[in-house]
Amino acid sequence: MRDWNAMSDEEFRQAAIDFINQHCPADLRYREERPRFEESRVWYLAMAAEGWLAPGWPVAYGGMGLKQSKHLIYLEEWTRNGLPRVMEQGVLNIGPALIANGTEEQITEFLPKIFTAEHLWCQGFSEPGAGSDLASLRTEARIQGDEFVINGHKIWTSGALDANHIYVLARTDKDVKKQLGISFIMMDMRQPGITVKPIVTMAGDAEFAEVFFDNARAPLKSLVGGLNKGWTVAKSLLGFERVWAGSPHMGRSAMDQLVQLAILTGKATDPVTLDRIAQLQLDLADGTAMYERLAQELRQGHSFGFEVSTLKIMATETYARITELLVELAGERGGFAGEVAFGDGHSGVLRAFLSARTPMIYGGTVQIHRNMLTKGVLGLPG
């Protein structure tokens, strides 16, 4: 296997571009909606075969052992080349959660099946009554013989239409403080007790869904991290998700689109436009500096702290502001759907604007993260 980390950034970027161009079909790119898995399977398996599916994972588990700065380059190329989101929960969340909290048996059984696409994962956390206040969740798991029997209702479950496995947070003890009575359970969705109902998003796709559990079952051995320890596992996993959401790659790609649009619309010489773009460029550059500082600390083995919330707020709000200026520069065409023609080129303005809304909501809203910083860093009273 090639030593990716030893490459220069330029060499690595080129290798990533070559890989993408060789393996990702053109009709999967720059899509308004997220393609269903059957369509993107060929691209998923191509990535899995060469380590590009889980670049940040250790080589021993099928990844590339890629360091953060290189990973960021790869993510930039993803967005720049309009690549579709593919069932990323396995790679992004359940895999790292098992590596950190799973048994040897769980790791051996579940990790390889992520790469073969035999297991496609989704995340069962939020509930109709438990969004920002996640710990108040009511989906319940009772132990019956050597099984959990699960009843309840999850919502905003990304990728649930294509997934065949779900990891859920379920209440296993009602008599303790709410965080201390939750367990983290992996479930096969291919059973009669589980029903999935799609939710159509503003972007027009069925990105997420509701999942209903009616006496659904999972063997006791699919518990991760111990009984009633689910909140701890979930928190570490949200840590991974927040580092992802805190990385500047989405903002970087939106900035490329913004600069492109400024040129296409002839506004690239307008001093007011330039000043406003410069402001966002500096926010992005400085946010990247903050991200890389944390990434370096993570590489040195420090654990996730509240810095992750700082990054998440900074990165997602900068990303959003970039797309807001994009809509403004587009003028009347800022109200158009789809890929819109501008001069010699085109731009998907609406897609960019809508894509930038959700990172400020998922994985804890930016207001929840402000609450966490209030107490955890500033030590202000509750």
Add this chain to the structure above:
Amino acid sequence: MDAITTDPGMVAELRDGAQRLVRDKTDHRRTRALRQTLPGYAPEIVEQFKALGWFGILVPEVDGGIGLGIAEICAVLGELEKGLLAEPLLALGTLGVRTLVHCPAGALRGALLGEAAAGEILPALALDYDEAPGTVTAAPDRDGGFILNGCNRSVAGAAGASGFIIPASSAEGLQLFWLEAGVARLEAGWLADSTPRGSITLDHVTIPTACRLAGPGEAPAALAVALDETRLAAAASLVGLCEKMLDITVEYLKMREQFGQPIGSFQALQHKTVDLYIQKELAVATLANALDLAAADPGQLALAALRAKYRASETAARIGREAIHLHGAIGFTDEYDLGLYVKRAMVLNAWLGNAAVQRGRFVEMGLALQ
């Protein structure tokens, strides 16, 4: 000699030293008593800097200094600002000294740097508003020297300076001259924090050739590099002020009670304060990144300096004004210390280019569209 090199052990040691000095010597009765006086800082503090060898931090070893870098002076300045003690080391010990350092080798430069390293002389760079070299002209006189005429109205550290580095335009281009204090007419105006801003006027001042520090070939670059290095230092000062203003505010929010509870328990104030914290963290990260960039590649110094100064100015301005508001009326009184820090931040925000100026420079460098 590379002025940007970084020694982490040395940085930590200097930071500790500065923290000790701030703990022992901060006295805001004195800060207030020094307002609208000359030179505007406490001679006692300058003596401390001398004893600690800090005027030698930025002087190369071959010239009699310690030969450390910008990262080291940044560590010291950031801490000193928390006691409002940094000015002589920033205006004179950084901008003045670094301008001398970047002048071409020569007898005068060598002699001045040797004395500056020990704090025996304190050199000031005589600039006009907005970092312009000013209106001073140098014309040749009959004895091979120069006659200087004109004025520079924004000379940081002027009132305590032992001498001035004067940028003067001549038929050949910009040149730098050394002028002992006492020759030019010096007037003081007052900055936002009531410390002095010097204005010097030269009326037919004759200077021997030996007092020329840099000719047209070297002067512009010497000035540009010294200004960029000092922008990094000023950014470090501003980051120190940001930390201090935020600390004061968070402490107040925990202590002040209204409606039967600490006002820091109200979410409207919590989220405002968290946003200040995030911006402060961003300024810390940007400064660290800028120092790394400048250390790795001197070609990146200008960009590193503008980014650090942009973020630090922007952040200090925001934390300053919002800290006043988060306090309420007490924050607007002269008796409460916060105002001293806010005014100091206003001075440094504006000095060597405020945030809008740095952003303009970023656009001029063609970087907005990259």
